Amino acid sequence: MRADVEAAKADIEQSIELLRRRLDWEPALRKLDELNARVEDPTLWDNPTEAQAVSRDRARLAAQVEAVQSLERDLADALGYAEMADEEGDEASLEEARGQLKSIKERAARAELEALLSGEADGNDAYVEINSGAGGTESNDWAGMLLRMYTRWANAHGMEVDFLEETSGEQAGIKSVTLQVKGTNAYGWLKTEAGVHRLVRISPFDAAAKRHTSFASVWVYPVVDDTIEIDINPADVRTDTYRASGAGGQHVNKTDSAVRLTHIPTGIVVACQTQRSQHQNRDQAWKMLKARLYEAELEKREAAQQALEDQKTDIGWGHQIRSYVLQPYQMVKDLRTNVETSDTQGVLDGDLDEFMGAALAQRVGATREG
Known part of the structure; x- marks a missing residue:
């Protein structure tokens, strides 16, 4: 042969x-x-x-x-x-x-x-929050591009994407969005995307065609079922209702049906506006809050384990994990693993597996011999 x-x-x-x-x-x-x-x-x-x-x-x-x-x-x-x-x-x-x-x-x-996805929540569905950074229209547009990127990645892997909350940008893109991605190992893969994503490009909104840098944050946490006990004191949660907005058109409920929950001890905030009634939005928001608190507990455990092994990995909110440069050259580079590609359009179209795989392998300290 x-x-x-x-x-x-x-x-x-x-x-x-x-x-x-x-x-x-x-x-x-x-x-x-x-x-x-x-x-x-x-x-x-x-x-x-x-x-x-x-x-x-x-x-x-x-x-x-x-x-x-x-x-x-x-x-x-x-x-x-x-x-x-x-x-x-x-x-x-x-x-x-x-x-x-x-x-x-x-x-x-x-x-x-x-096979590395052996964490207790890795097989679960995932909530994905995307928030634009400072910079107005530029950052809102960048957040919208990330929304498209993750939606395409999920669709390419046979996963379902549900919109739970969306706040549109004033001129373009989005200020924030919360998705539920449903599919095998959705959380296991997507958890590697949590952090700040940086874009450098010639702004389509700048008449002078100047180069701009924009930031958007991605937060990922697992959907948890009722078998996982998360004790939440109702007195620790502030509930606000407001009128739904976003790309819902005539289907957006015009009453104050949207619900926002704030967990006062931790400062965690979740919101849902896509259901038809305030009761349904409240129920979904409580599920999301439960998931966020569970994810925070998982992070505490992981941080403790990393400290023991002296293998600290920056995965926290606010840490810049990836840079997407469209001008003056084409390059997407992961700052944790140094994986990079010049196929920027492919990445923005959802081709993320190489980045996710490298980050996952690094996160669990995996080697081929392991």
């Missing part, structure tokens, strides 16, 4: 072996059998909360096992095709087999990264 095919085979097999080790393969298969049996037991649904938790655990483990098995099947098929093409001297078919192996290798690399 050709040397390049052998090299691709070795790389993919190494990834598969790493995935098996991280998954603890044999115990994982036994655990999956147990979860399958529990899901098939009709008495499980006597307790809907437990049933949902078991179903979620089963779906996640089944997906991890199937990912490995799928890689193994596809690798065997591609190698068989390559060997046959090589024996027959069919260069066109051999090139096709190389393409298959390249695709399998990319899938294996992504699966390796997904």
Whole structure:
């Protein structure tokens, strides 16, 4: 078999072996059998909360096992095709087999990264808040560009995006927006995006065509379910109602149905305006507040662990994580990992996997040998 095919085979097999080790393969298969049996037991649904938790655990483990098995099947098929093409001297078919192996290798690399998503909330859906920085129209437009970028990333990965709150900019873009991104490992991936994003470009709003620098902040926290206990004293929460605004047109409720909650001890503020009634917005806002407080607790735990390991990573609000330069040259650079690309349009169109993967690997201190 050709040397390049052998090299691709070795790389993919190494990834598969790493995935098996991280998954603890044999115990994982036994655990999956147990979860399958529990899901098939009709008495499980006597307790809907437990049933949902078991179903979620089963779906996640089944997906991890199937990912490995799928890689193994596809690798065997591609190698068989390559060997046959090589024996027959069919260069066109051999090139096709190389393409298959390249695709399998990319899938294996992504699966390796997904195997790092082992945090207790990594598999959850995510809330994403984007806020424009100082600078008026420029920063509002930049926040709108980030909203488009994350929406496209989510759509490309089969995730659903719901708008929970939006405040439009006066001339362009947005002042703030809160999204709920629904999909497998949404929080695990998106948590790497929290921080300040900086844009340098020739302003489309400046008649003198001067270069401007704009900032926008991104905050990400996990959607939590009712099985996670978060104790919130109602006396610690101030509730404000106001009239909904944003890109809702005639569908925006004209009454004071929007709800803003302020958790006084921590200063955390959440808002929801997209539901039809104040009661529904209040219910959603409480879920968001619960999630924010839970995320704050996760950060405390992570910070303590980082201090123990002396591997501090700046992930806090207000820390600049990435620079997007459109003028005088084209470059997007992550300031944490030094990953960079000149394909600025691709990034702004949602091609974020390389940045997310590098940040995730750095965050958990992962190495290929680990």
